Amino acid sequence: MEAKSQLLFSTLFLFFVSLHANTLQTYVVQLHPHGVISSLFTSKLHWHLSFIEQTLSSEEDPSSRLLYSYHSAMEGFAAQLTRSELESLQKLPDVIAIRPDRRLQVQTTYSYKFLGLSPTNGGAWYESQFGHGSIIGVLDTGIWPESPSFDDHGMPPVPKKWRGVCQEGQSFNSSNCNRKLIGARFFTKGHRVASTTVSPNIIQEYVSPRDSTGHGTHTSSTAAGTSVSMASVLGNAGGVARGMAPGAHIAVYKVCWFNGCYSSDILAAMDVAIRDGVDVLSLSLGGFPLPLFDDSIAIGSFRAMEHGISVVCAAGNNGPLQSSVANIAPWIATVGASTIDRRFPAIVRMADGGLLYGESMYPGNQFSKTEKELDLIYVTGGDGGSEFCLKGSLPIAEVRGKMVVCDRGVNGRAEKGQVVKEAGGAAMILANTEINLEEDSVDVHVLPATLVGFAESVRLKVYINSTRRARARIIFGGTVIGRSRAPAVAQFSARGPSLYTPTILKPDVIAPGVNIIAAWPQNLGPSSLPEDNRRVNFTVMSGTSMACPHVSGITALIRSAHPKWSPAAIKSAIMTTADGNDHFGKPIMDGNKPPAVFAIGAGHVNPEKAINPGLIYDITPDEYVTHLCTLGYTESEIFTITHRNVSCYENLRMNRGFSLNYPSISVVFKHGKKSTMIRRRLTNVGSPNSIYSVKVTAPEDVEMRIKPQRLIFKYVNQSLIYRIWIISRKRMTKDRMSFAQGQLAWVHSGNSSFYRVRSPISVTWK
Ligand SMILES: *[C@@H]1O[C@H](CO)[C@@H](O)[C@H](O)[C@H]1NC(C)=O
Ligand SMILES: *[C@@H]1O[C@H](CO)[C@@H](O)[C@H](O)[C@H]1NC(C)=O
Ligand SMILES: *[C@@H]1O[C@H](CO)[C@@H](O)[C@H](O)[C@H]1NC(C)=O
Ligand SMILES: *[C@@H]1O[C@H](CO)[C@@H](O)[C@H](O)[C@H]1NC(C)=O
Ligand SMILES: *[C@@H]1O[C@H](CO)[C@@H](O)[C@H](O)[C@H]1NC(C)=O
Ligand SMILES: *[C@@H]1O[C@H](CO)[C@@H](O)[C@H](O)[C@H]1NC(C)=O
Numbered sequence: 154m155e156a157k158s159q160l161l162f163s164t165l166f167l168f169f170v171s172l173h174a175n176t177l178q179t180y181v182v183q184l185h186p187h188g189v190i191s192s193l194f195t196s197k198l199h200w201h202l203s204f205i206e207q208t209l210s211s212e213e214d215p216s217s218r219l220l221y222s223y224h225s226a227m228e229g230f231a232a233q234l235t236r237s238e239l240e241s242l243q244k245l246p247d248v249i250a251i252r253p254d255r256r257l258q259v260q261t262t263y264s265y266k267f268l269g270l271s272p273t274n275g276g277a278w279y280e281s282q283f284g285h286g287s288i289i290g291v292l293d294t295g296i297w298p299e300s301p302s303f304d305d306h307g308m309p310p311v312p313k314k315w316r317g318v319c320q321e322g323q324s325f326n327s328s329n330c331n332r333k334l335i336g337a338r339f340f341t342k343g344h345r346v347a348s349t350t351v352s353p354n355i356i357q358e359y360v361s362p363r364d365s366t367g368h369g370t371h372t373s374s375t376a377a378g379t380s381v382s383m384a385s386v387l388g389n390a391g392g393v394a395r396g397m398a399p400g401a402h403i404a405v406y407k408v409c410w411f412n413g414c415y416s417s418d419i420l421a422a423m424d425v426a427i428r429d430g431v432d433v434l435s436l437s438l439g440g441f442p443l444p445l446f447d448d449s450i451a452i453g454s455f456r457a458m459e460h461g462i463s464v465v466c467a468a469g470n471n472g473p474l475q476s477s478v479a480n481i482a483p484w485i486a487t488v489g490a491s492t493i494d495r496r497f498p499a500i501v502r503m504a505d506g507g508l509l510y511g512e513s514m515y516p517g518n519q520f521s522k523t524e525k526e527l528d529l530i531y532v533t534g535g536d537g538g539s540e541f542c543l544k545g546s547l548p549i550a551e552v553r554g555k556m557v558v559c560d561r562g563v564n565g566r567a568e569k570g571q572v573v574k575e576a577g578g579a580a581m582i583l584a585n586t587e588i589n590l591e592e593d594s595v596d597v598h599v600l601p602a603t604l605v606g607f608a609e610s611v612r613l614k615v616y617i618n619s620t621r622r623a624r625a626r627i628i629f630g631g632t633v634i635g636r637s638r639a640p641a642v643a644q645f646s647a648r649g650p651s652l653y654t655p656t657i658l659k660p661d662v663i664a665p666g667v668n669i670i671a672a673w674p675q676n677l678g679p680s681s682l683p684e685d686n687r688r689v690n691f692t693v694m695s696g697t698s699m700a701c702p703h704v705s706g707i708t709a710l711i712r713s714a715h716p717k718w719s720p721a722a723i724k725s726a727i728m729t730t731a732d733g734n735d736h737f738g739k740p741i742m743d744g745n746k747p748p749a750v751f752a753i754g755a756g757h758v759n760p761e762k763a764i765n766p767g768l769i770y771d772i773t774p775d776e777y778v779t780h781l782c783t784l785g786y787t788e789s790e791i792f793t794i795t796h797r798n799v800s801c802y803e804n805l806r807m808n809r810g811f812s813l814n815y816p817s818i819s820v821v822f823k824h825g826k827k828s829t830m831i832r833r834r835l836t837n838v839g840s841p842n843s844i845y846s847v848k849v850t851a852p853e854d855v856e857m858r859i860k861p862q863r864l865i866f867k868y869v870n871q872s873l874i875y876r877i878w879i880i881s882r883k884r885m886t887k888d889r890m891s892f893a894q895g896q897l898a899w900v901h902s903g904n905s906s907f908y909r910v911r912s913p914i915s916v917t918w919k
Contacts, residue, residue, distance in 0.1 A: 175235055176235070177218075177233040177234065178233065178234065178235075178236075178239075178254070179220060179231060179233050179253070179254035179346055179417055180232060180234055180251050181230075181231050181253075181254060181416060181420060181449060182204065182230055182231070182232060182242065182248060182250075182251050183227055183229040183248075183249050183250040183251070183252075183793060184201070184204070184228050184229045184230075184248060185247040185248075185792075186228040186796050188246070188247030197224055197228075198222045201222045201230040202216060202219060203215075204230070204242060204245060205219060205230075205232050207241070207242075207245060208238040208242045208245075210237070210238070218232045218233045218234065219232050220232060220233065220342040220343055220421075221340075221342060221343075221417060221420070221421040221424075223421065223424045224424060225423075225425075225427040225428050225456060225460075226420055226423040226424040226452070226456050227420060227449075227452055227453060227456065227796075228796065231254065231343060231417035231421070233346055249789065249792060250793045252447060252449065254347065254416055254417045255415070255416040255440065256347070256412070256413040256414070256416075256440070257413060257414045257415075257416065257438045257439055257440040258413050258414065258439070258440065259294060259368045259409045259414065259437060259438050260437055260438055260439050260467040260469055260470050260697050260698040260701075276761050276764075277710055277714075277763070277764040278399075280764050280765070281400070281709075281710040281712075281713040281764060282713060283398060283399045283400030284377065284398025284399065284401035284706065284713045285309060285400040285401075286309060286312055286400070286401075286402075287398060287401040287402070287432045287433065287709035287712045287713045288312060288401065288402045288403075288404055288431045288433070289373075289377050289402070289403055289435055289709050290405075290406060290426040290429070290431035290433065290434045291372060291373045291404070291406065291435045291705075292406045292409075292414075292423070292434065292436045292438065293364075293372050293373065293405070293406075293407065293408070293409055293435075293436075293437055293438070294364050294365065294366045294368045294369035295337075295339065295359070295361070295362045295363055295364035295365070295405060295407035296337065296362060296363070296369050296373050296407075297367075297370040297672070297674035298325070298330070298337075298363070299329075299675060300374065300378075300673070300690060301379075301381045301672075302370075302373075302374035302378030302379055302394065302672035302690075303334050303373070303374070303378065303379065303403065303672070304333065304379050305331035305333040305334075305379075306379070307379075308331075308333050308379070308402070309332065309400070310332060311335045312402070314430045315335055315336070315430050316428060316430050317335065317338070317404050317425075317426075317430065317431075318336060318337075318338065319334075319337050319362075320337055320338045320339060320361075320362060322339060322360055322361025322362065323363065324363050325359065325362050325363045329362075333377075333379060333402065334403050334404075335404055336404035336405065337404070337406075337407075338405070338406050338407070339361055339362050339406075339407040339408075340406065340418040340419075341360065341410065341418065342417065342421075343416070343417030343421075344410045344412060344418055347412065348410070348412045358411055362405050364674050365411070365674075366411070366677075366681070367674050367677050367681060368437070369405065369407065370672050371669075371671040371672060371673065371692070371694050371699070372435065372437045372671070373403050373405060373702070374396055374671045374672035375396055375669060375699060375702040375703060375706065376396050376397060376435055376702035376703075376709070377397070377398045377400075377402070377403050377709065378394065378396035378399065378671065379395070379396070379399050380393055380395045381393065381394045381395070381691075384670070384690065384691050386670060386689055386691050386693055387514075387597065387679065387687065387689060389597075389632055394670065394671065394672070394691055396702075397705075397707055397710065397760070398706040398710050398713075400713070401709040401710075401713070404426070404431055406425070408421075408422045408438075409438060414438045416449040417449075419438070419450060420449045420452075423450075423454070423456075424453070426457075426462075427457055427462065431462060432461075432462060432712050433463045433465065433705050433709050433712065434457055434462055434464045434465065434705075435465050435701060435702050436450065436465070436466045436701065437466075437696075437698035437702060438466075438698070439466060439467055440479060441471070441477075442477070442478065442479045442481055442652045443479075443653070444653045444790075445482055445653065445781070445786075446786065446790040446791075446793045446794050450466065450480060450482075450485075451794065452793065452794055454484060454485050455484055455774075455777070455795055456796075458484040458720050458721075459774050461719065461720065462720065463486065463705075463708045463712070463720040463723055463724070464485045464486070464720070465485070465486045465704045465705045466479075466480035466485050466486070466487055466488065466701060467479075467480065467696070467697035467701040468480065468487045468488055468490075468647040468700075469647035469697055470490075470645040470646070470697055470698075472489075472644065472645050472646045472647045472648045472752075473644060473645075473648055473743075473744075473752075474647075474648065475649075475650075475751070476648070476649065476651070476652045478648060478649050478652075478659045479647060481651045481652070481653060481657070482654075483654070483657045483772075483777060483780065484720065484721070484772075484777055486662070487659045487661045488661065488663065488697060488701045488703075488704045489646040489647060489648075489660040489662070489663040489664075489666075489753065490642075490643040490646040490665070490667060490695070490696065490697045490699065490700040491639070491640035491641060491646070491665055491666060491667070491700070491741070491753075491757055492640055492642075492665075492667040493665045493667065493668065493669075494634060494637050494638075494639035494640075494736065495634050495668065496512060496632075496633045496637055497512045497514050497595050497630075497631075497668070498511070498512060498633055499511050499512055499513035499602075499627055499629050499630065500603070500630065501582060501603060501605060501609075501613065501626075501627055501628075502626050502628055503613070503623070503624070504526065504623065504624035504625060505620070507616060509613055510605065510609060511603035511606075511609065512593045512595050512603065512604055513595055513596075513627075514596060514668075514693055515597070515600070515602055515603075515629065522628075522629045523626060523627075523629075524580065524601050524628070524629070525626060526624050526626040527554070527555055527556040527579055527580055527625065528554070528555045528556065528622065529555065529556050529558065529582075529613075529623040529625050530552060530555045530558065530617075530623075531557075531613075531614060532547060532551065538563060540560045541559060541561075541562060541569070542559035542572045542573055543563060544564070544568075544572055545572075546572070547572060547573065547578070548576075549576050549577050552576045552577055553576070553578070554577065554578075555578055555580075556578070556579060556580040556582060556625055556627075557573045557576075557581050558581075558610075558613065558614070558617070559572075559573065559581055559582070560586055560610075561583055561584065561585050561588070561604075562586055565681075566583055566594070566596050566604070567596040567597070567599070567680035567681060567682055567685075569581065570596070570598040570599050570600055570602050571680075571685075573602075574599055574600045578600070579600070580600060580601040580602060581600060581601075581602040582602070582603055582605060582627075583602065583603070583605070584607075584610030584613060585604070585605065585606050585609075586607060586610070587607060589606075589645075590607045590644055590744060591606035591607060591608065591644070592606075592643060592645060593606065593667075593668075594645075594667060594695035595668050595693055595695075596693065597678075597679035597680050597687075597689075597692055599678075599680055599682065599684070599685055601627055601629075602627075638736075638737055638739070638742065639735060640665070640735055640736075640741055641735065641741060641742045641743065642663060642741065642742070642743040642744075642748050642752045642753060643666055643667045643695070643697075644744065645695075645697075646660075646697055647660065648749075648751050648752050649750075649751035649752075649915075650751055650819070650915070655917060656784070656820070656821055657813070657815060657817075657819060658751075658754055658755075658817040658819040658913060658915050659754065660753075660754045661724065661727075661728055661755060661817070662727060662728055662731050662754050662755050662756060662757070662758050663700065663741075663752075663754065663756070663757050663758070664701075664703040664704050664707075664758045665699065665703055666697050666698070666699040666700030666703075667695045668693050668695055669693065669694055669699040670692070671691060671692075671699070673689055673690060673692040676688075679691075679693075680692075703758065704727065704758060707758060707760045708723055708724075708727070710763075711723045711726055711727070711764055714764050715838070718838075719773075721770070721771050721772035721773075721814075722769045722770075722771045722836075722838075725766070725770040726763045726764070726766040727758055728754070728756075728816040728817060729755065729766055729768070729769070729770070729816050729910045729911055730763045730766050730909075730910075730911075731755040731756030731758055731759055731763075732757045732758075732759050733753075733756045733896070733911070733913075735757075741756070741757060749892065749915075750817075750894045750913040750915045751915065753913075754817065754913065755816065755817050755911070755912070755913050756913070765839070766838065766839075767838065767839040767843070767845075767906075767910055768835040768836060768837055768838065768839065768866075768899060768910045769838050770814045770816045770834065770835060770836075771836050771872075772813065772814050774795075776811075776814060777795070777813070778791065778797055778799055778804070779804050779805070779808050779813075780811075782799065782804050783811060783812075786801075788801060810832060812832050812833070814833055817912050817914075818831060818877070818897065818912055818913070818914040818915070819916075820914070820915070820916045821916075821917045821919065822881050822917070823918070823919045825885065826881075827881045828879065828881065829879050830878050831877045831879065832874060832875075832877075833874070833875055834873070835873055835874075835875070835899065835910070836870065836871070836872045837866035837868065837869055837870065837871050837873075838869065838870075839866075839869070839901070839908055840903065840906060841867060841868050841869055842866070843865075843901050843906075843908075844863060844864070844866075844901060845863065845864045845865075845866070845899040845900060845901045845908070845910070846862060846863045846864075846899070846900060846901075847859050847862055847863070847864075847875070847898070847899055847900075848899075849896070849897045849898075851895050851914075852893035852895035852914055852916045853895075854882050854883035854893060855879060855880065855882065856879075856880040856882055857877060857879055857880075857895070857897075857914075858877070858878040859876070859877050859878075860875065860876050860878075864899060879916065881916070881918070890918065891918050892916065892918075894914060894916070895914040896914055897911070897912050897914060898910060898911040898912070
């Protein structure tokens, strides 16, 4: 999910209203897994086809309507049906849910150093042997296998358990896989049938695992790219590029195409990936939040989790909108985006002497360099969108030779540069609007350019208005590291509270997602524009898409160090060791205010600590089922998600006072409720004879009591339970919703070890 599309909601709605009664539409049909046992069919495929056969009104071959038959991520199939066929299908026995196919969107040389990983000094990379032997499955736009980041020099052999393939296709054959890239497949059926009715295939795209857009190459190398020295983007940010788990293997599942990523294709990829034997699934994609029983990713990942596979997803780029966080299932690690402390200053000096801070990756700023002063122009008033520099909107006579101001939004950032260049403009200033505020995602522009924040853009426009001949120059300042406060929350990073499951705090963590440098296809320009003839092995991108694979890589590191840990244990290790403070020791900021837990979750990932967390909060698959009961889901909704037949009445009677053993704490007081008791269970994965004591910062207007105050672990693997009473002291007014936050940490300082196992707490009144 790249930080571009504010238009996601409207495009999806347009897509749904264009349906007519007789047009074919793709549906994902979920079946009762016991049905096949009682039926007479020789294979699941035949059984699935029989459902289509029963609903077709004509003599058509049912297999012409079938897109996928699913077995592992879900029991069921994807098929194209008309409205009336859908209605008759709904009436058949063993059909438990039908969902229309849904379109989702795809949402470094330096970030590993920023996260404190070092290849030489022992630590997490040493303990995990760089993620040795773990397999990360990346669901994305494919991969550019020739990139030096996927060289398999020094990689261990393909793990014996691996059952995947290297699927051949356009410009991709089995020799493109190696010991780094051990598997590659593509899933195009859902996309293909949807795209013929939505828009013609205008973009050249490889029908194979080969990446046409660069996104998947970038995310795969962020998760597990090998070390590449002398990596730079046209001279910017030179250094060693390396993924988070350079010793891990990559398996690529191409599910995203120019038109988006369809849930039928995503589910097919998860279905196969579970059988292939991946250890981690990395999904840098998503849409708007959905209830768990309507969300194919939530359903497929429940099955993956039961198989011991960790699922890591992007939180989405619709921040700072409240409750925009997607991929909210508690068995998923949901990752928001943070900034890192690497900057590419490109300052605007206006002719009146005023300076505006901006950033850019134009190759001019490889070294400090001052461009010449130019006339400034901001073209407004027309109806062609000239203030946004839309294609063809700029009057060439007015723009030629000038520095053009373009507002952010509507079209891509780099595309605006191309539009200015085509109109004869000599330079560009990209001006943030209220939507982006001071968020600075840099691009590799095709002409001298910089991006300024909202406050600067207001000053710039006032200056342009104040004089008859506005002039300015750009001063490029090279690559600057370590001087700015970081990490901070990225403006676009999706925020909680979770719309459908507010008792689970989401996102879980944040990780670097702004201006991330990673591998890039060798036939694409660094700006992604078709007109860009420059060639690079690395480029810069921003989005929660870039944050997600950082956590996928860290997950692989922990898995290699602790092969028996469950996905919940690994996620707990990442969450309870995450940092709440930035590198200056001050609370991580969200714009100009300290962030709410709804922006950062447990905090900013810290892989060095996560590899050795001391204690973990583990969760069994059964406990997730009980949790779904406590959410008030119906038994059929729970069945849809878990494929388990559960009586919530019985389940909750057996598990009185149940609370999910989640590593963060989120309490909702509604209907005047004033207190609650929560239970948590900690397991010792540190040293025997460890004593932990609790340190609490209670949220405002809340009293907290914890029993016991000390946990004495005699053995490794020993589990101990504690209870938290949370009592509201707030004088309720008729206000709208209100929030408060705090934290709780179990701290052990032994002779040679120090552990701090921290959980954020959020309280919501409504
Ligand atoms: C795969 O492609 C490469 C390069 O295009 C070619 O040299 C090789 O012979 C091909 N291998 C197979 C098995 O087709
Ligand atoms: C610039 O001046 C015009 C006309 O006086 C006015 O409409 C516009 O709001 C001004 N813009 C800014 C950014 O001050
Ligand atoms: C990209 O990497 C390949 C293989 O290592 C190398 O041959 C090529 O020169 C690199 N391209 C650039 C633009 O650095
Ligand atoms: C599911 O549970 C219900 C009630 O406990 C029971 O009647 C039914 O037979 C069960 N179905 C299956 C397929 O296990
Ligand atoms: C802890 O449990 C794990 C998994 O059951 C086991 O592999 C490990 O040996 C145990 N460690 C100790 C010290 O008992
Ligand atoms: C600290 O070290 C001493 C001496 O080696 C040992 O007796 C004691 O048990 C240790 N304490 C802890 C908390 O590990």
